[in-house]
Amino acid sequence: MYKILSKITLVPTLHEFVIEAPRVAKRCKAGQFIILRIHEEGERIPLTIADFDREKGTITIVFQEVGKSTKQLATLNAGDSMLDFVGPLGEASHIDNYGTVVCVAGGVGIAPVFPIARALKEAGNEVIGIMGCRCKDLIFWEDRMKDACTELRVTTDDGSYVCKGFVTDKLLDLINERGKENIAEVIAIGPVPMMRAVANLTREYGIKTIVSLNSTMVDGTGMCGCCRVTVGGEVKFACVDGPEFDAHAVDFEEMMRRGRIYKEEEQKSLEKYTNKSCTCSCGCGGAK
Amino acid sequence: MTEEKKSKKVVPTKYPMPHQDAAVRARNFEEVALGLDEETAVLEAQRCLQCKKEPCRKGCPVEVLIPDFIKLVAERDFAGAIKKLKEKNALPAVCGRVCPQENQCESYCTVGKKNEPVAIGRLERFCADWERTQGIEVPEIAPSTGKKVAIIGSGPGGLTCAADLAKLGHKVTIFEALHVAGGVLMYGIPQFRLPKEIVQAEIETLRKMGVEIEVNAVVGKFATIDELMKEEGFDAVYIGTGAGLPYFMEIPGENACGVYSANEFLTRTNLMKGYKFPEYDTPIKVGSKVAVLGGGNVAMDAARTALRLGASESWIVYRRSKEELPARHEEAEHAEEEGVKFAFLTSPVRVISNDEGWVTGMECVKYELGEPDASGRRRPIAIKGSEFIMDVDTVVVAIGQGPNPLVPKTTEGLETNKRGNIVADPATGATSKPGVYAGGDVVTGAATVILAMGAGRVAAKSMHEYLSK
Ligand SMILES: Cc1cc2nc3c(=O)[nH]c(=O)nc-3n(C[C@H](O)[C@H](O)[C@H](O)COP(=O)(O)OP(=O)(O)OC[C@H]3O[C@@H](n4cnc5c(N)ncnc54)[C@H](O)[C@@H]3O)c2cc1C
Ligand SMILES: Cc1cc2nc3c(=O)[nH]c(=O)nc-3n(C[C@H](O)[C@H](O)[C@H](O)COP(=O)(O)OP(=O)(O)OC[C@H]3O[C@@H](n4cnc5c(N)ncnc54)[C@H](O)[C@@H]3O)c2cc1C
Numbered sequence: 237m238y239k240i241l242s243k244i245t246l247v248p249t250l251h252e253f254v255i256e257a258p259r260v261a262k263r264c265k266a267g268q269f270i271i272l273r274i275h276e277e278g279e280r281i282p283l284t285i286a287d288f289d290r291e292k293g294t295i296t297i298v299f300q301e302v303g304k305s306t307k308q309l310a311t312l313n314a315g316d317s318m319l320d321f322v323g324p325l326g327e328a329s330h331i332d333n334y335g336t337v338v339c340v341a342g343g344v345g346i347a348p349v350f351p352i353a354r355a356l357k358e359a360g361n362e363v364i365g366i367m368g369c370r371c372k373d374l375i376f377w378e379d380r381m382k383d384a385c386t387e388l389r390v391t392t393d394d395g396s397y398v399c400k401g402f403v404t405d406k407l408l409d410l411i412n413e414r415g416k417e418n419i420a421e422v423i424a425i426g427p428v429p430m431m432r433a434v435a436n437l438t439r440e441y442g443i444k445t446i447v448s449l450n451s452t453m454v455d456g457t458g459m460c461g462c463c464r465v466t467v468g469g470e471v472k473f474a475c476v477d478g479p480e481f482d483a484h485a486v487d488f489e490e491m492m493r494r495g496r497i498y499k500e501e502e503q504k505s506l507e508k509y510t511n512k513s514c515t516c517s518c519g520c521g522g523a524k
Numbered sequence: 525m526t527e528e529k530k531s532k533k534v535v536p537t538k539y540p541m542p543h544q545d546a547a548v549r550a551r552n553f554e555e556v557a558l559g560l561d562e563e564t565a566v567l568e569a570q571r572c573l574q575c576k577k578e579p580c581r582k583g584c585p586v587e588v589l590i591p592d593f594i595k596l597v598a599e600r601d602f603a604g605a606i607k608k609l610k611e612k613n614a615l616p617a618v619c620g621r622v623c624p625q626e627n628q629c630e631s632y633c634t635v636g637k638k639n640e641p642v643a644i645g646r647l648e649r650f651c652a653d654w655e656r657t658q659g660i661e662v663p664e665i666a667p668s669t670g671k672k673v674a675i676i677g678s679g680p681g682g683l684t685c686a687a688d689l690a691k692l693g694h695k696v697t698i699f700e701a702l703h704v705a706g707g708v709l710m711y712g713i714p715q716f717r718l719p720k721e722i723v724q725a726e727i728e729t730l731r732k733m734g735v736e737i738e739v740n741a742v743v744g745k746f747a748t749i750d751e752l753m754k755e756e757g758f759d760a761v762y763i764g765t766g767a768g769l770p771y772f773m774e775i776p777g778e779n780a781c782g783v784y785s786a787n788e789f790l791t792r793t794n795l796m797k798g799y800k801f802p803e804y805d806t807p808i809k810v811g812s813k814v815a816v817l818g819g820g821n822v823a824m825d826a827a828r829t830a831l832r833l834g835a836s837e838s839w840i841v842y843r844r845s846k847e848e849l850p851a852r853h854e855e856a857e858h859a860e861e862e863g864v865k866f867a868f869l870t871s872p873v874r875v876i877s878n879d880e881g882w883v884t885g886m887e888c889v890k891y892e893l894g895e896p897d898a899s900g901r902r903r904p905i906a907i908k909g910s911e912f913i914m915d916v917d918t919v920v921v922a923i924g925q926g927p928n929p930l931v932p933k934t935t936e937g938l939e940t941n942k943r944g945n946i947v948a949d950p951a952t953g954a955t956s957k958p959g960v961y962a963g964g965d966v967v968t969g970a971a972t973v974i975l976a977m978g979a980g981r982v983a984a985k986s987m988h989e990y991l992s993k
């Protein structure tokens with residue numbers, strides 16, 4: 237069993253857990269992920285390692301409530317345990333001294349970007365962070381990101397905090413300010429449409445860009461091929477070959493299509509869990 | 525009278541194994557074969573001639589003491605029989621169910637020369653099932669040697685190696701990547717052929733023998749083999765990581781929604797219990813017309829699983845003919861009885877999908893058989909212009925698996941061949957790295973449960989010698 241040592245609700249549907257997992261903490265690196273299972277009937281949920289403490293033997297995860305499993309995960313509290321927690325999985329980010337690197341984070345993507353930005357800064361890079369959320373209430377870890385980056389720029393889609401605009405607007409400003417030759421690499425993590433938009437922008441300027449793909453997974457060890465994505469015309473398994481790939485080579489359309497495979501089932505599972513939406517005439521009173 | 529002559533007088537056919545009715549079982553996940561009752565088991569055991577030369581044993585990779593255990597069954601000493609079995613086979617409940625007996629022990633049986641062979645597998649299963657109702661006896665453990673052994677992977681090979689070394693007094697820890705132990709026995713072979721409760725009962729015995737099982741432990745990720753040996757003090761290591769990496773056809777459209785590897789299809793169903801969704805959280809989606817590519821046990825399992833998940837048609841698409849099907853005879857037969865259809869001499873060339881990326885069909889080409897190839901089987905040759913569209917909405921690719929590269933990639937000095945299999949001496953299991961042994965599918969490529977167990981046993985023996993030095 238893996239114990240939750242602390243829980244912080246960062247925004248109403250976004251939570252941070254610190255979990256006791258010494259085996260994972262010992263070896264993990266920025267860019268890797270874990271898979272957890274809450275209980276015997278649970279599915280295997282992949283989540284990025286947002287932080288770690290080797291000495292204390294802990295892993296920090298940040299997750300958004302989107303469906304049944306993440307909603308159920310959110311009901312756990314400090315002191316509770318989960319059944320399974322495996323990692324570190326996936327390849328670590330390539331950390332080197334590149335010069336100036338831009339870390340673009342959208343929404344919950346702020347959490348996985350954080351340890352990468354920190355590692356890049358430790359490696360001697362100038363790290364410019366760009367983080368964006370839909371609105372002010374969804375911003376989290378601004379302080380941590382400030383520490384991890386040399387410079388941090390914040391934006392909200394609706395302008396409710398700092399300024400109005402998408403992360404791609406901020407990135408474009410930066411490219412114009414600095415000149416594309418002076419940006420060695422862009423790392424973008426967030427919702428797929430955001431990562432695709434960043435990729436489209438940097439492709440135009442020929443700036444190398446890395447994205448972290450969150451394709452649907454089962455085992456996370458290269459055994460099932462559920463996570464396969466097409467990158468540069470080749471089939472890759474995101475869990476072992478990735479999760480980070482060259483953004484300009486990723487087939488985002490295919491990835492989004494594959495991400496919708498279980499849409500109906502996810503809906504059904506959530507309805508059953510929340511007990512509310514069953515409008516059938518079976519007389520279950522919403523219990524199904 | 526010679527054994528040959530005696531064999532003419534025995535009851536000519538095996539006592540029938542009771543099965544769930546084909547039409548009923550094709551829609552549920554309960555076990556297909558129900559097992560012999562005591563009376564029938566004793567009668568079946570009486571068909572054995574107790575041949576002096578024990579030809580049947582030659583056909584068993586772990587040389588189960590076949591005549592001896594069968595004699596005890598015939599005498600109704602079931603406790604004695606299971607003890608005899610376990611001298612050589614740590615997982616009789618599993619082997620009795622899934623061994624390809626017709627090519628192994630039973631193919632050497634004297635009775636089988638003129639009649640049907642003695643049903644060795646069924647008797648083995650009977651004994652193991654009988655024992656489970658009595659409470660499985662934990663074998664005796666030798667005094668501690670103070671040596672520590674790490675077993676990587678908890679498939680049948682790893683479990684056997686662990687059991688043998690634990691009996692000899694070594695401290696054994698199994699590291700398993702998934703959240704339950706058992707390897708393919710848990711995630712691959714379906715519930716209706718090998719109930720998971722049975723596998724877990726066998727594993728529980730290992731735990732009682734003092735074997736520690738660490739699940740959620742991916743070696744090469746949380747620690748390398750070198751780290752396990754240097755930092756955690758393991759004196760020897762057995763690698764039994766299997767052949768878990770699924771191959772795809774590499775044809776256009778293979779990433780469409782509705783195309784699964786057999787591993788994914790079976791893992792979602794068996795390991796994650798997708799057939800009980802939404803009671804269990806992991807979904808599995810099957811359309812109404814399913815094509816399974818391949819002709820082995822894995823393909824049969826996937827095709828039969830598809831029916832149970834509600835498909836109205838389930839097809840095996842195989843590029844050779846019925847005679848070449850690599851699956852166990854009984855499995856292909858069971859599949860056919862349940863309504864699985866076969867498209868022989870057929871191979872897909874591309875998967876067709878709609879705007880949303882869902883499979884709507886599969887273009888195939890017909891084959892004919894030409895001259896025999898290196899394997900002695902007639903080579904299938906595509907017939908020009910024979911392309912046609914198969915109307916399917918789900919495709920399961922079951923054309924084989926290779927070894928997962930993770931452990932070799934992270935272990936310095938571990939030799940692999942060009943297919944990625946670990947190179948190990950078949951007589952000892954020793955790899956190119958001192959103190960590190962390997963066996964099972966990761967060495968041989970996808971094979972059988974009993975061969976993996978045999979390899980685990982061979983390695984345990986030489987690991988014991990190595991540790992006793
Ligand atoms: C390598 C990796 C790292 C990830 N890291 C994080 C993380 O740090 N924080 C976090 O909140 N989430 C992360 N995710 C996504 C997370 O795994 C999913 O949100 C979660 O599995 C959803 O489970 P559910 O049952 O709650 O929702 P479901 O019922 O499965 O899905 C509900 C909704 O979420 C969408 N969804 C489902 N699976 C995914 C997925 N894999 N990625 C994106 N959307 C999905 C569905 O399309 C659906 O609309 C990561 C995914 C991967 C593969
Ligand atoms: C669907 C299917 C049906 C089959 N039917 C039959 C049958 O009827 N009869 C028969 O005899 N054989 C059958 N087989 C073949 C048989 O199951 C295999 O040959 C046998 O299981 C191989 O055993 P193994 O010990 O080598 O490894 P496996 O059973 O493959 O187990 C390997 C284990 O190692 C774990 N692992 C892998 N990498 C790591 C790592 N880095 N760290 C930790 N753990 C790791 C895996 O998760 C897995 O649990 C079938 C196979 C399949 C897939």
Ligand code: SF4
Pocket residue numbers: 583584585586587588590613619620623625628629630644645648974
């Ligand atoms: S282990 Fe398999 S091959 Fe050996 S006797 Fe039993 S069924 Fe036959």
Ligand code: SF4
Pocket residue numbers: 571572573574575578579580581590591594632633634635642644
């Ligand atoms: S099982 Fe067959 S070969 Fe073996 S002893 Fe009995 S009759 Fe002879």
Ligand code: FES
Pocket residue numbers: 452453454455456457458459460461462463464473474475476
């Ligand atoms: S999740 Fe199974 S291979 Fe990647």
